[in-house]
Amino acid sequence: MAGPAPGPIAGCGPRLRDGGQSASPLRQQVFEHVRAEGIATRSGITRALGISGGMVTQLTADLIQRGLLEEIADPPRDAGREGARGRPPTALRVVPGSGRVLGIKLSEDVHTAVVTDFAGVEHGTATRPSDHRPRELDELTEEVADLVAAARAEAGPAPLSAVGVGLAGMVDHADGTVAWSPFLARQGAPLKAALEDRLGLPVHLDNDVNMLTLAELWFGAGRCKADFAVVTIEQGVGMGLVLGNRLYRGARGMGLELGHTKVQLDGALCRCGRRGCLEAYVADYALLREAATALAPGSTAQMAPGDLLDRLFDEAKAGNRAAATIFRRAGRYLSLGLSNVVQLFDPELIILSGARMRYDYLYAEEVLAEMTAQALDDQRPPARVEIHAWGDLVWARGATALALSVETERLLGEVAP
Amino acid sequence: MAGPAPGPIAGCGPRLRDGGQSASPLRQQVFEHVRAEGIATRSGITRALGISGGMVTQLTADLIQRGLLEEIADPPRDAGREGARGRPPTALRVVPGSGRVLGIKLSEDVHTAVVTDFAGVEHGTATRPSDHRPRELDELTEEVADLVAAARAEAGPAPLSAVGVGLAGMVDHADGTVAWSPFLARQGAPLKAALEDRLGLPVHLDNDVNMLTLAELWFGAGRCKADFAVVTIEQGVGMGLVLGNRLYRGARGMGLELGHTKVQLDGALCRCGRRGCLEAYVADYALLREAATALAPGSTAQMAPGDLLDRLFDEAKAGNRAAATIFRRAGRYLSLGLSNVVQLFDPELIILSGARMRYDYLYAEEVLAEMTAQALDDQRPPARVEIHAWGDLVWARGATALALSVETERLLGEVAP
Numbered sequence: 075m076a077g078p079a080p081g082p083i084a085g086c087g088p089r090l091r092d093g094g095q096s097a098s099p100l101r102q103q104v105f106e107h108v109r110a111e112g113i114a115t116r117s118g119i120t121r122a123l124g125i126s127g128g129m130v131t132q133l134t135a136d137l138i139q140r141g142l143l144e145e146i147a148d149p150p151r152d153a154g155r156e157g158a159r160g161r162p163p164t165a166l167r168v169v170p171g172s173g174r175v176l177g178i179k180l181s182e183d184v185h186t187a188v189v190t191d192f193a194g195v196e197h198g199t200a201t202r203p204s205d206h207r208p209r210e211l212d213e214l215t216e217e218v219a220d221l222v223a224a225a226r227a228e229a230g231p232a233p234l235s236a237v238g239v240g241l242a243g244m245v246d247h248a249d250g251t252v253a254w255s256p257f258l259a260r261q262g263a264p265l266k267a268a269l270e271d272r273l274g275l276p277v278h279l280d281n282d283v284n285m286l287t288l289a290e291l292w293f294g295a296g297r298c299k300a301d302f303a304v305v306t307i308e309q310g311v312g313m314g315l316v317l318g319n320r321l322y323r324g325a326r327g328m329g330l331e332l333g334h335t336k337v338q339l340d341g342a343l344c345r346c347g348r349r350g351c352l353e354a355y356v357a358d359y360a361l362l363r364e365a366a367t368a369l370a371p372g373s374t375a376q377m378a379p380g381d382l383l384d385r386l387f388d389e390a391k392a393g394n395r396a397a398a399t400i401f402r403r404a405g406r407y408l409s410l411g412l413s414n415v416v417q418l419f420d421p422e423l424i425i426l427s428g429a430r431m432r433y434d435y436l437y438a439e440e441v442l443a444e445m446t447a448q449a450l451d452d453q454r455p456p457a458r459v460e461i462h463a464w465g466d467l468v469w470a471r472g473a474t475a476l477a478l479s480v481e482t483e484r485l486l487g488e489v490a491p
Numbered sequence: 492m493a494g495p496a497p498g499p500i501a502g503c504g505p506r507l508r509d510g511g512q513s514a515s516p517l518r519q520q521v522f523e524h525v526r527a528e529g530i531a532t533r534s535g536i537t538r539a540l541g542i543s544g545g546m547v548t549q550l551t552a553d554l555i556q557r558g559l560l561e562e563i564a565d566p567p568r569d570a571g572r573e574g575a576r577g578r579p580p581t582a583l584r585v586v587p588g589s590g591r592v593l594g595i596k597l598s599e600d601v602h603t604a605v606v607t608d609f610a611g612v613e614h615g616t617a618t619r620p621s622d623h624r625p626r627e628l629d630e631l632t633e634e635v636a637d638l639v640a641a642a643r644a645e646a647g648p649a650p651l652s653a654v655g656v657g658l659a660g661m662v663d664h665a666d667g668t669v670a671w672s673p674f675l676a677r678q679g680a681p682l683k684a685a686l687e688d689r690l691g692l693p694v695h696l697d698n699d700v701n702m703l704t705l706a707e708l709w710f711g712a713g714r715c716k717a718d719f720a721v722v723t724i725e726q727g728v729g730m731g732l733v734l735g736n737r738l739y740r741g742a743r744g745m746g747l748e749l750g751h752t753k754v755q756l757d758g759a760l761c762r763c764g765r766r767g768c769l770e771a772y773v774a775d776y777a778l779l780r781e782a783a784t785a786l787a788p789g790s791t792a793q794m795a796p797g798d799l800l801d802r803l804f805d806e807a808k809a810g811n812r813a814a815a816t817i818f819r820r821a822g823r824y825l826s827l828g829l830s831n832v833v834q835l836f837d838p839e840l841i842i843l844s845g846a847r848m849r850y851d852y853l854y855a856e857e858v859l860a861e862m863t864a865q866a867l868d869d870q871r872p873p874a875r876v877e878i879h880a881w882g883d884l885v886w887a888r889g890a891t892a893l894a895l896s897v898e899t900e901r902l903l904g905e906v907a908p
């Protein structure tokens with residue numbers, strides 16, 4: 075039994091690390107607050123961030139001087155309250171066109187790009203057909219370069235500050251490598267470096283679910299929420315988390331692999347080669363494994379996986395009990411996975427997102443009721459669940475949010491990195 | 492498919508919430524850094540917190556003026572480097588005896604209290620026998636008051652700033668109520684208010700695992716770590732988490748219920764009344780359920796649960812294969828639970844803690860190897876696991892850390908709550 079030292083203890087060295095959930099610099103918090111609000115007053119910033127009025131004045135002056143914020147007349151809703159006497163109070167907004175970023179979502183059917191300015195206004199988009207082949211790094215780099223050129227052609231000549239790229243897989247945001255992705259033939263590919271070389275622009279990578287989570291935070295159901303979880307069901311099961319208004323990636327940057335949390339010891343075989351992972355019960359390939367058993371013999375030969383899944387779903391809806399039980403079991407496992415999210419993160423809001431949300435067995439009333447029933451009763455309202463089915467363009471907008479967030483953090487950090 | 496708004500978006504209201512992982516006020520960060528270091532220089536604070544030297548000068552002056560920090564001559568290790576010419580640089584430390592807090596751990600065998608000052612120096616302890624009966628709120632309040640009186644008698648007359656109390660159960664730290672605890676006969680008991688009434692002091696409650704996690708952060712294996720997880724195995728399975736040097740309680744304050752995450756759909760019955768919870772496979776009561784089957788008929792009649800568990804463990808060690816398989820299965824489920832912690836939080840360090848860690852089947856080599864094998868291979872070193880078996884006094888010290896942390900946060904907050 076090792077007791078603690080009796081008195082003061084020897085030195086620690088620096089205690090704040092970049093990878094942790096340390097706060098963003100105050101300047102960035104002010105900028106992001108104004109960006110999220112659209113139009114914000116200094117007194118609103120004071121209240122929202124809990125810092126002194128003097129500090130807000132100083133920080134906003136700095137942001138105006140850097141050309142990121144500008145003053146405008148405060149909108150009428152406040153005139154009666156604060157501005158009845160004397161000159162109308164001024165408000166702040168992000169300078170329209172103050173800078174541009176490009177966001178990219180790589181996916182199995184189509185790659186998507188979008189150009190926005192710092193205020194979030196869209197200036198151009200582009201798409202290119204894709205497929206799920208693993209590629210060499212060079213080939214993927216060329217695909218991205220082609221997509222970027224197309225989006226820039228539509229958006230016009232204004233220069234880009236940075237590019238954000240999101241893709242499925244295990245992406246190390248901090249060092250810009252991809253430990254594993256369905257799009258890359260080799261593990262550990264230095265995709266960020268390769269793209270920066272090819273594009274001549276700063277590139278920021280992340281996994282696609284983190285990007286979608288940023289899109290929810292900046293533009294979607296998570297806007298104005300300090301803390302929420304996003305769970306996606308597509309080829310796999312993904313999770314994103316916002317804590318204190320910021321994306322949380324796990325202590326070392328590669329957490330939140332909900333799809334590979336185990337829900338059964340020695341359970342069903344997962345694509346990752348292990349057994350009992352949540353996605354081995356919920357993802358497309360898990361449902362497809364039993365499809366042939368549920369459908370008429372011979373009826374499924376040579377169907378594409380997507381068509382087969384649609385067929386299975388239609389039959390389940392039409393009364394095929396074997397087909398229905400496949401979706402029902404997936405729904406029960408999903409409710410179990412969601413109850414684990416509730417139990418560990420205690421979110422007020424879980425956003426269920428992804429193309430497969432159209433299979434409504436996965437989020438039927440009884441799935442959400444079972445999620446609540448599986449979690450401890452702590453005498454509070456249960457976590458709220460919202461369903462979204464967003465297109466790839468929104469994921470790409472999440473990538474712009476990623477690029478903008480990293481760029482402004484760099485620009486506005488009080489200490490150089 | 493709901494697209495995002497095309498341009499700037501309407502207002503959000505305040506974006507930072509108390510329950511989230513918002514940063515502590517800078518003054519508190521400075522104070523906590525000095526407290527953790529024991530002795531710290533201003534330049535060390537500048538480096539560690541990433542704020543300007545001017546701001547550090549201002550904040551430390553304020554802390555000195557409030558009587559919390561004092562200047563001392565910098566210890567010799569720095570003299571050659573920085574202070575060779577001119578006067579020796581000054582360092583800072585927490586003023587010894589600058590304030591006192593009392594920490595309490597309520598447990599099934601014994602209640603423990605300890606008095607420390609703000610610098611962490613211990614001034615007195617007390618214990619009182621306990622039991623696992625559910626009590627009325629009045630009775631528990633009197634037990635605590637008796638314990639506090641005994642600890643104060645030993646610590647001397649210096650006044651206390653606050654009391655921290657940790658107990659098993661679902662404790663709402665923010666509002667000071669206990670949704671459920673083995674020590675309380677009624678759900679939702681306003682324990683904080685009752686204790687404040689009785690003691691005439693500010694009281695801060697938390698569940699015992701959060702307290703132990705604070706003890707690890709302030710005094711133990713988590714010192715100098717910005718991010719780590721603590722998993723405890725006792726009557727139940729608990730978890731604590733430090734993110735960015737701060738205790739994380741979940742978005743709404745009652746997360747991290749690892750023991751009640753589900754590891755099997757419709758699995759073993761848990762004390763909570765649900766099925767398939769991790770602790771229904773790992774906690775004491777889970778092991779005891781099968782004990783009678785593994786031991787000689789009649790040999791276990793009228794044994795106390797603790798003795799029975801010891802007997803089961805001894806027999807497993809001595810070659811009773813049925814007894815061994817009980818611990819081995821528990822170990823496999825524990826490895827599964829730990830791999831889920833790795834997958835979701837990606838910690839560098841997991842501290843396994845609790846009295847039951849003496850049953851070494853639970854943390855045998857193969858349990859830790861299986862934890863690593865069950866998690867995705869991301870080409871990085873796996874999470875490190877450390878084993879601690881600490882006594883109740885350390886949990887009580889965690890409660891002092893809780894009291895001190897909340898009190899200084901209140902004292903030093905830049906904006907009044």
